[in-house]
Amino acid sequence: MRVIEAPPVTVEAYGLTDRGKVRPDNEDHFLVAHIHKSVDLLCGSLSADALQHQLGTSAAQLFVVADGVGGGPDGDIASERTAAAVLTYAGKTAGCFQGLDVEKEHNLLKALEKTVEEVHQQLIEGSAFQGKAPATTLTLVLLVWPRAYVVHVGDSRAYVRRRGRVQALTRDQTLGEYMISAGAWSEEQAAKARTGEALTSAVGGTDLMPSVGLIDLEPGDSLLLCTDGLTNQVPLERIEQVLGLPIDAKGMVEQLVKDALAAGGADNVSVIVARGVA
Amino acid sequence: MIQKKICMVGVFATGKTCLVQRFVHSIFSPRYLSTVGVKIDRKEVMVGGEAVTLLLWDLEGRDGTRDVNPNYVRGAHGLIYVIDGTRRETLYQAFDIRNAVSTYVGQIPSAFALNKCDLEDEWKLTRSDEEILPKHGLHGVRTSAKTGVGVAETFQWLAESTHASVEV
Numbered sequence: 534m535r536v537i538e539a540p541p542v543t544v545e546a547y548g549l550t551d552r553g554k555v556r557p558d559n560e561d562h563f564l565v566a567h568i569h570k571s572v573d574l575l576c577g578s579l580s581a582d583a584l585q586h587q588l589g590t591s592a593a594q595l596f597v598v599a600d601g602v603g604g605g606p607d608g609d610i611a612s613e614r615t616a617a618a619v620l621t622y623a624g625k626t627a628g629c630f631q632g633l634d635v636e637k638e639h640n641l642l643k644a645l646e647k648t649v650e651e652v653h654q655q656l657i658e659g660s661a662f663q664g665k666a667p668a669t670t671l672t673l674v675l676l677v678w679p680r681a682y683v684v685h686v687g688d689s690r691a692y693v694r695r696r697g698r699v700q701a702l703t704r705d706q707t708l709g710e711y712m713i714s715a716g717a718w719s720e721e722q723a724a725k726a727r728t729g730e731a732l733t734s735a736v737g738g739t740d741l742m743p744s745v746g747l748i749d750l751e752p753g754d755s756l757l758l759c760t761d762g763l764t765n766q767v768p769l770e771r772i773e774q775v776l777g778l779p780i781d782a783k784g785m786v787e788q789l790v791k792d793a794l795a796a797g798g799a800d801n802v803s804v805i806v807a808r809g810v811a
Numbered sequence: 812m813i814q815k816k817i818c819m820v821g822v823f824a825t826g827k828t829c830l831v832q833r834f835v836h837s838i839f840s841p842r843y844l845s846t847v848g849v850k851i852d853r854k855e856v857m858v859g860g861e862a863v864t865l866l867l868w869d870l871e872g873r874d875g876t877r878d879v880n881p882n883y884v885r886g887a888h889g890l891i892y893v894i895d896g897t898r899r900e901t902l903y904q905a906f907d908i909r910n911a912v913s914t915y916v917g918q919i920p921s922a923f924a925l926n927k928c929d930l931e932d933e934w935k936l937t938r939s940d941e942e943i944l945p946k947h948g949l950h951g952v953r954t955s956a957k958t959g960v961g962v963a964e965t966f967q968w969l970a971e972s973t974h975a976s977v978e979v
Contacts, residue, residue: 747851
């Protein structure tokens with residue numbers, strides 16, 4: 534009997550941010566990181582079998598987009614600090630991602646949430662004498678193939694494209710979305726309302742309510758993380774179209790940013806695309 | 812700390828997400844948004860004077876092209892099969908799902924939430940449908956994410972059953 538093993542999956546990812554055409558500064562931050570723990574054995578007498586386990590590399594990818602809240606103080610600082618804190622946490626725990634049981638998996642998610650809560654507290658405490666704290670959205674995916682852990686705050690988004698269909702992994706934490714969910718507003722009313730885009734949850738904001746989820750990816754799936762500088766400018770149909778183009782992640786990201794700018798570039802825009810390539 | 816992983820399973824649009832939202836956040840949204848992957852919430856309940864944290868895994872609904880992902884239910888301590896009482900077929904689809912899920916997790920405490928019981932005029936489950944559950948040793952409860960009827964009781968029953976199944 535011949536065992537046919539599934540081909541290894543390579544994760545191809547790229548990200549880009551742009552100030553846009555209207556805003557004077559870019560308050561978005563993003564990161565794409567490969568996290569690994571490895572041992573470089575210079576010399577030794579251990580057998581290959583004994584080394585196999587020791588040299589196992591635990592790999593994960595981290596993708597983050599954060600959109601500093603405009604109109605408030607230091608939105609760019611809030612988004613940068615938040616993204617950096619998540620990266621620091623992921624770096625410290627590198628090597629602990631593989632073979633997670635139920636309890637460890639929940640502890641990982643809890644720790645990610647705690648990291649976000651700590652930055653939230655720091656932002657609030659740091660502004661105690663200055664009034665309003667700097668705030669930011671956050672959408673992060675920690676990908677331990679095939680499992681993608683998602684932590685989300687605010688209105689930056691994560692989508693998955695599977696078999697030609699793009700579906701949202703996150704729900705905007707905005708007043709408009711809340712009112713629609715409660716049945717109080719129609720989608721049209723939410724779009725027209727001035728307060729519709731107000732965040733009901735933000736890192737450094739009045740309230741912080743991280744939502745957590747996960748999805749097991751399949752080879753060929755694509756992940757998209759983006760700030761609202763993309764989704765407010767480019768219709769979902771066009772995003773679907775671009776994610777379906779026979780080009781690499783870099784090409785998709787560049788095209789989406791280009792589309793956002795062509796549509797007016799009214800806001801800072803950040804885009805990350807990650808694909809599992811068999 | 813005692814943690815119990817509880818998975819919400821069932822076909823699409825039976826109200827899995829709404830039940831979790833009602834239980835955890837005391838809210839109900841009439842708008843249907845299908846879940847992609849898994850949404851995770853937590854809620855602490857008391858069982859025999861001990862705090863138990865329920866880790867609620869709200870799984871994407873099964874449809875014609877998508878089965879329950881075994882990796883999502885693996886390690887679960889309890890299950891809630893959610894049935895839409897206004898769509899009789901969802902009860903029998905839940906039995907199909909149960910057959911598949913049991914092969915991954917074995918026999919673990921499970922409740923059948925007969926949901927949307929506030930829609931009395933549209934209710935399609937017969938008395939004999941509902942009587943099938945205890946005959947199979949299953950715990951069935953009428954629930955309404957809209958009014959809250961049966962919701963806390965279902966989760967509490969599962970918390971107690973999963974807690975007890977460890978102690979035995």
